[in-house]
């Protein structure tokens with residue numbers, strides 16, 4: 001995970017709810033940035049050029065927003081961590097074509 005001047009790269013992450021995701025952070029920008037997920041009480045501040053690692057242990061499936069506390073507002077420095085159920089999401093549902101029933105009435 002790279003933190004630049006007012007962006008995250010990537011802006012989309014995936015994790016499994018029962019696993020701990022260790023994320024390496026690197027601030028390649030010239031400003032101080034943070035990696036913050038409020039609902040998981042994660043708030044890592046990185047000085048320019050600094051590297052750090054955070055452990056993310058989501059407890060339930062869903063979408064979490066990570067952001068920089070300094071630039072998450074008007075600068076839109078944020079991303080989405082999608083917590084899935086592990087396995088690939090099934091497309092689900094099969095469509096059975098209706099038989100084209102020709103109605104021939106009459107004797």
Ligand SMILES: [Cu+2]
Pocket residue numbers: 006007032033034068069070071072077
């Ligand atoms: Cu920032």
